[in-house]
Amino acid sequence: MARVFTVLDLVQPDSLEEASQILFKKRNNTILGGCAFLKMGSKRIGTAIDLSKLGLSYIKEQADFIEIGAMASLRDVETNTLLRESFNGMLPKSVQNIIGVQFRNGVTVGASVYSKYGFSDLITALLALDTEVELYKNGRMSLAEFLGKPYEKDILVRLWIKKNKRLANYQSFRNSASDYSILNVAVSTLDDRWTIVVGARPRRAAIAKSASSTLSKENLTDKEIEDAAQKAAEELSFGTNMRGTADYRQALCRVLVKRGIMEVLQCKSK
Structure with missing residues (x-):
């Protein structure tokens, strides 16, 4: 089945106020980004609003x-x-x-x-x-x-x-280099307060708050890192789709979170 999106009209407003007025004029009026994901589905757009004249590419x-x-x-x-x-x-x-x-x-x-x-x-x-x-x-x-x-x-x-001194690391696992992530993870720390984020679960990215709080200290041991990775895998939910099962994603979560924490700790030691 062919995927196609249809645009009845295209406008390039000169101000955000004008863009907003057009957007709210009709239910199926839509702001355009780069259209990359629109091309992957089917949608009928009344008026497509292109923001490229508003100087927002910076x-x-x-x-x-x-x-x-x-x-x-x-x-x-x-x-x-x-x-x-x-x-x-x-x-x-x-x-x-x-x-x-x-x-x-x-x-x-x-x-x-x-x-x-x-x-x-x-x-x-x-x-x-x-x-x-x-x-x-x-x-x-x-x-x-x-x-x-x-x-x-x-x-x-x-x-x-x-802008701050936050140290951070990003991890992902894919079936191939250019495929969508089966799971992705971001880990960061500032003043020994850690944040662990897990996305492509395949649900929306979320902060593993309980796991993050267990890391909020100096001189983390290997066991504490392992425990935080396990806690992240337990407190977040995972689903199954064509790229992987929920159990597979949960196992990946433990691996990627641990790897992310270790990478950040290496940055701290430099």
């Missing part, structure tokens, strides 16, 4: 934050020097194996985050950092809060990532 450094515009591509994230030098290069690493370069050139950060895809590598990595999303209608909030809210029509304008 990654820049502010005094206390790294700011990423919604129209920046995954390839921009992968190649950006500032992101490569921040958080042990975790964000570029998280996207570098997604499908192929041409695909990553088309997928936008805003569409990836706003859609809350369960398979998203980028969301998993961002959730392990101090990330906020800025929405045109609903303002600024933490990424965790945004992910916990029900879907609501809005425009994701930009991301704000707090």
